[in-house]
Amino acid sequence: MQIADNHVVTIHYTVKTTDGDEIDSSSGQDALSFIQGSHYMIAGLEEALYDKKSGDEFTVTITPDKAYGDRNDNLVQEVPLSMFEGMEVDVGMSFRATTDHGEQSVIIIDKSDDAITVDGNHPLAGQTLVFDVNIEDVRGATDDEISHGHVHGKGGCSH
Ligand SMILES: [Zn+2]
Incomplete structure (x- = not known):
């Protein structure tokens, strides 16, 4: 299944600076699930995910305008x-x-x-970010997930 809006996307990721210093990673933790198109992820990563599919691995470099903005x-x-x-x-x-x-x-x-x-700037404001992404799973979001704007676990909505 290819990624489009209102799909639940599950990824593992590592994000680094352009110098290769690791900023954050989901390695050793649960994979991250979110609804594509909900702007849960930064714009540059959502853009890079469209049309990719489960099992794909890729690296994308994201400039501040598509990440956390310029420093103010x-x-x-x-x-x-x-x-x-x-x-x-x-x-x-x-x-x-x-x-x-x-x-x-x-x-x-x-x-x-x-x-x-x-x-008061976001700690990553002004930074160009390099994401290594592994797409673990892609599925259609349920109507409930779309109307709530977040991913539900196996037990449904937890709030
Ligand atoms: Zn919910």
Whole structure:
């Protein structure tokens, strides 16, 4: 069966930077299942999956515009440490914050005596990603799956 919209696609994948550094992989975990066309996956990967079929293996290089977007320098902001009274804050911590761009996940990238610098960009923003993909299974989605917008396990909907 060839992949088209409203098919349930199950893949194993490894994603690397263009330098070959591994970012993430489903190896050793359950394969990932999703509904093609639901935008669960980044656009570049959905595009590459159309018309492929179960058993296919391929590598695709995806530029930021089809992945997590370009970095936005406006999402890097300095925040006075006094706002974190009594809290331990350090470089590398992430938390939800209300910013000029709404609620989003930010990570602390710098700390000085009286301020921290937070970055609200997606960690993979601005990165070109190289995906190695193994297609494990392709099947038509059920009507329930299509109307819910997610894949159901053997026991049906779990929520
Ligand atoms: Zn459901």
